[in-house]
Amino acid sequence: MGLICSAVYNASIIRNMNMDKLQMSKVILIVEDDVMQMKLVSDLLIRAGYLTVQSIDGTDIIALVEMHRPDLIIMDLQLPKASGLDYTRLLKANDQSKDIPIIAMTGFPLYGGPSSITDAGCVECIAKPITPPTLYEAVNRYVI
């Protein structure tokens, strides 16, 4: 169970947005098992006007993708039940999710070897600790 409903989590933001703007908002799915890191990344994205969907372990990503149709996925690589690269390969093998860009996020950028992250299907990797410029620059390359 990894879902924290974005509609609830973002309620205060949504109240201050008109429907046109809300419908235009891009949805970003974050997979991250560290609660503080999840909050940091999600808060930064919400502040920039994105809607976020959150998975704490990745086990529910296919269901979340089918339900929320995210425009972008930010994927932690060190997760408790499988690696973020395993989930990336799963998403890339699924017709409904194969075209969604996935940004890897890790404290160990050489995890699995230098090319393993892009080989698995991630578009790029951002290193922890995440800073606002690093996150926004990477996200803006794939969604506006």
Ligand code: MN
């Ligand atoms: Mn982790």
